[in-house]
Amino acid sequence: xxxxxxxxxxxxxxxxxxxxxxxxxxxxxxxxxxxxxxxxxxxxxxxxxxxxxxxxxxxxxxxxxxxxxxxxxxxxxxxxxxxxxxxxxxxxxxxxxxxxxxxxxxxxxxxxxxxxxxxxxxxxxxxxxxxxxxxxxxxxxxxxxxxxxxxxxxxxxxxxxxxxxxxxxxxxxxxxxxxxxxxxxxxxxxxxxxxxxxxxxxxxxxxxxxxxxxxxxxxxxxxxxxxxxxxxxxxxxxxxxxxxxxxxxxxxxxxxxxxxxxxxxxxxxxxxxxxxxxxxxxxxxxxxxxxxxxx
Numbered sequence: 508x509x510x511x512x513x514x515x516x517x518x519x520x521x522x523x524x525x526x527x528x529x530x531x532x533x534x535x536x537x538x539x540x541x542x543x544x545x546x547x548x549x550x551x552x553x554x555x556x557x558x559x560x561x562x563x564x565x566x567x568x569x570x571x572x573x574x575x576x577x578x579x580x581x582x583x584x585x586x587x588x589x590x591x592x593x594x595x596x597x598x599x600x601x602x603x604x605x606x607x608x609x610x611x612x613x614x615x616x617x618x619x620x621x622x623x624x625x626x627x628x629x630x631x632x633x634x635x636x637x638x639x640x641x642x643x644x645x646x647x648x649x650x651x652x653x654x655x656x657x658x659x660x661x662x663x664x665x666x667x668x669x670x671x672x673x674x675x676x677x678x679x680x681x682x683x684x685x686x687x688x689x690x691x692x693x694x695x696x697x698x699x700x701x702x703x704x705x706x707x708x709x710x711x712x713x714x715x716x717x718x719x720x721x722x723x724x725x726x727x728x729x730x731x732x733x734x735x736x737x738x739x740x741x742x743x744x745x746x747x748x749x750x751x752x753x754x755x756x757x758x759x760x761x762x763x764x765x766x767x768x769x770x771x772x773x774x775x776x777x778x779x780x781x782x783x784x785x786x787x788x789x790x791x792x793x794x795x796x797x798x799x800x801x802x
Contacts, residue, residue, distance in 0.1 A: 510582055512546040513575040515539045516554060520572050523561050598785050599628040603639040603651035605706060606730045610774070612668075612796040613652050620792045627785050635705025643779050649786050650793075654707020655773040656714055664781070666790070668797050669751065669774040673711055676739055676746040676753040676760040683745065688764040691715055698726030698744040700735050707772045712747055715768045736760055 518528035519539065529536040547553050554568035564572065604613060617629055634642070640660045642648035652668070659665035675694055677683045683697070695716070701723075702708040716723050726744040729735045736756040739746035746753070746760065749772050753762040776797075781787050 508546065508549055509542075510579065512542045513578055515542050516546060516568075517572065517575050517579065519543065519555065519562050520564055520568065523563070525562055528562075598626070598783075599630070600649045600783075600785055600789060601630045601632070601647065602789075603642055603648045603653075604631060604633050605636050605639060605652060605654050605774075606633040610652060610668075612798075613793070616789065616792040616796040619796065620789045623792075624785065624788065635703070636707055636710075637705045640777065643777055646779070649783065650776060650778045650789060652774065652776055654702075654710070655775060656707055656710035657770045657773070659773060659775050660777060663777045663779055665778075666776045666794060666797070667773055668776065669749070670771045671750045672771060673708065673715075673747055673765055673768055674750050674753045675763045675765060676736065676748055676756060677763060678740055678742060678759065679761055681742075681745070681761070683763050684761045686763055688766040690767050691719055691765055692721060694745065694765060695721055695723055698724050699747055700727045700729065700738050700744040701725060701747040702735070703728045703730060706730075707774065708747065708749060711768070711770050711772045715765075715770060719767075 515528065515532055515534075518531050519525055522528040522531060525536050525539055529539045532539065543554065550567070550571070552567035553565050554571060556563040556565055602613075602617065604610070617631065620627070621629060632648075636653040636655065639648065639651040639653050640663070643651050643663055653660070659667065675683060675689065683689060683694075699712075701712060704710075704713070712723060727735075727738055729738065732748060732752045732755070735746045735748060736752075736759070738744065740756070740759040746756075750762065753760065776790070776793055778786060778790065781790070
């Protein structure tokens, strides 16, 4: 008994016609008939009633059909399992990361994946969040770490790593340093130092300003939080950072809450398609590295 015989048997049973079944499996009708005759000889029973124009299953054929389908499904599962292992032995994953964002857990995830699957080639590139999202949508990127305002991008799967509010960060001698919080309008009385457009932090700031009908005075832009903090510490403007970013610079900057900006800035892993087993495995490493478990 061969798998192709079972395939032809299922095709005839479902099409109820030898000619249509032959077209479906892309061989001649005589070839289908011969293989099913051979199968019937091996089983010792006729599987079809051939007395009419329609191929009708006999009692034996009905008994065999579900088992034949199960055997074909099992054979397909074997092929899929081997294919997945092969894809994890060799292949390629392209990962994007929002520019200026040094996130150690992402690097840990990539390193752990590389140790487990050294045959998969990894590529890492930096870009603005908007272009990274477009790259994931188009399939140019398998996975990206992006910044977003309030919600993750539509049409993509996402795992949120960080969700937190914006804060201002100023040197100890700045007029805002002694305040527990400010309004957005009070903040905008000062020149700002912030991330460029296309980043999650900037999207939150721009949306908040648009919501209140005000225009921010952007003195300087930098893609790296270290650069923004250094510029603010030198008195060139007020840094606009996330709460956790600002906490890293408490030795030289004082964080001040922005009371009327509730929209969170997100940092999230986004992807489109998990049919790639290598991507599924990398996501497992990513969730583990970011403290999201193995699921």
